[in-house]
Amino acid sequence: MNKKNQMDKKISTAVIRRLPRYFRYLRELIRNDIMRISSRELSEKMNITASQIRQDLNNFGGFGQQGYGYNVKSLYSEISHILGVDSGITCIIVGMGNIGKALVNNPLFEKRGIKITGLFDSDPDVIGTKYNELVVSDVQTIEDFCTENNVDIAVIAIPKAYANETVEKLCSVGVKGFWNFSNAEINVTNGKKIFVENVHLGDSLMALCYDICCEKQEAN
Amino acid sequence: MNKKNQMDKKISTAVIRRLPRYFRYLRELIRNDIMRISSRELSEKMNITASQIRQDLNNFGGFGQQGYGYNVKSLYSEISHILGVDSGITCIIVGMGNIGKALVNNPLFEKRGIKITGLFDSDPDVIGTKYNELVVSDVQTIEDFCTENNVDIAVIAIPKAYANETVEKLCSVGVKGFWNFSNAEINVTNGKKIFVENVHLGDSLMALCYDICCEKQEAN
Numbered sequence: 001m002n003k004k005n006q007m008d009k010k011i012s013t014a015v016i017r018r019l020p021r022y023f024r025y026l027r028e029l030i031r032n033d034i035m036r037i038s039s040r041e042l043s044e045k046m047n048i049t050a051s052q053i054r055q056d057l058n059n060f061g062g063f064g065q066q067g068y069g070y071n072v073k074s075l076y077s078e079i080s081h082i083l084g085v086d087s088g089i090t091c092i093i094v095g096m097g098n099i100g101k102a103l104v105n106n107p108l109f110e111k112r113g114i115k116i117t118g119l120f121d122s123d124p125d126v127i128g129t130k131y132n133e134l135v136v137s138d139v140q141t142i143e144d145f146c147t148e149n150n151v152d153i154a155v156i157a158i159p160k161a162y163a164n165e166t167v168e169k170l171c172s173v174g175v176k177g178f179w180n181f182s183n184a185e186i187n188v189t190n191g192k193k194i195f196v197e198n199v200h201l202g203d204s205l206m207a208l209c210y211d212i213c214c215e216k217q218e219a220n
Numbered sequence: 221m222n223k224k225n226q227m228d229k230k231i232s233t234a235v236i237r238r239l240p241r242y243f244r245y246l247r248e249l250i251r252n253d254i255m256r257i258s259s260r261e262l263s264e265k266m267n268i269t270a271s272q273i274r275q276d277l278n279n280f281g282g283f284g285q286q287g288y289g290y291n292v293k294s295l296y297s298e299i300s301h302i303l304g305v306d307s308g309i310t311c312i313i314v315g316m317g318n319i320g321k322a323l324v325n326n327p328l329f330e331k332r333g334i335k336i337t338g339l340f341d342s343d344p345d346v347i348g349t350k351y352n353e354l355v356v357s358d359v360q361t362i363e364d365f366c367t368e369n370n371v372d373i374a375v376i377a378i379p380k381a382y383a384n385e386t387v388e389k390l391c392s393v394g395v396k397g398f399w400n401f402s403n404a405e406i407n408v409t410n411g412k413k414i415f416v417e418n419v420h421l422g423d424s425l426m427a428l429c430y431d432i433c434c435e436k437q438e439a440n
């Protein structure tokens with residue numbers, strides 16, 4: 001089944017959000033030379049019910065065979081395909097502060113076949129520095145760059161105050177995906193269709209603090 | 221209402237997960253000197269229905285007054301209190317690679333009143349380096365450190381392969397909270413109650429890639 005067919009079938013956002021987890025597990029299984037797995041075994045490893053797993057995976061064709069399980073490699077390759085792994089997605093990083101630096105060296109782009117093609121910053125001391133063969137460019141040149149090069153995703157790793165104007169600019173030169181680390185709400189007003197994925201690290205930390213505080217109070 | 225009372229009332233995880241977002245919005249409002257807000261206005265800003273907002277906030281006492289709205293400062297202070305902001309939580313960072321470095325310099329700990337008290341690494345070139353007055357210690361000394369100092373949360377920013385043994389060690393010296401950037405599933409076997417908050421940056425990136433790929437296919 002190709003992606004177009006799946007799209008017609010409209011896989012729910014909840015399922016799409018779970019797919020990267022399957023992707024990680026299956027990759028791990030392949031690394032360990034495990035070629036078949038039952039929904040029960042997968043369920044134990046992933047801490048999801050077997051019935052949820054069957055339901056999730058049935059969304060894009062029944063790969064599992066009764067009493068035989070799933071073919072790990074084909075399931076992995078199908079999920080990779082759905083999620084756009086190795087489909088030539090290109091990405092730039094805007095803002096080479098701590099987050100930008102942590103990301104440019106992170107293997108997560110490469111593992112998913114996403115190519116980082118540009119790095120941008122506004123600080124004269126940072127412009128011209130080099131990361132993995134890429135030289136940091138002046139953010140003033142970002143629109144020209146995106147006009148000349150196809151850019152699918154911009155990582156927004158700049159301060160909150162500059163996030164929306166930057167996204168607006170990038171939008172106008174065809175960038176559609178924004179991986180937003182700035183903590184700003186992205187409100188683009190030009191009516192273009194964009195996709196924003198927010199990473200609020202602090203929110204996750206606070207949920208943990210809540211648990212810790214409850215635990216401490218219970219102990220008292 | 222104190223936290224103990226709220227706990228007796230068992231606020232659902234879904235609500236707790238939304239609270240940090242309210243926390244951010246309310247902080248923004250305070251910065252802009254806005255002292256009262258209606259659920260309708262908050263709804264427009266946050267893109268959540270007004271009825272959801274009222275429901276969420278009613279979980280810890282009805283702060284809103286009909287025709288008058290919410291008192292921003294008391295709501296902020298109550299949510300801060302529930303989430304354990306400024307409640308003396310202490311934290312260490314294990315692994316001073318790119319993620320560790322990005323985090324130690326990130327204001328998110330300070331903003332929530334969380335004190336980073338120790339940094340650890342295994343690399344002799346990294347041990348002894350300094351970040352914000354804190355010297356990176358040898359990870360071999362981590363158990364002694366945690367025995368001598370109260371540590372609530374450990375940020376796990378080390379490679380996947382070492383994550384579980386490290387968590388197990390930290391568990392045995394009383395650390396209960398783990399902010400896990402390692403991509404490992406934490407499976408601690410010693411029966412201690414711990415809280416793990418996983419940050420899988422790649423999963424969020426993949427969800428974005430899915431959207432971009434669908435969009436590209438639609439365009440073709």
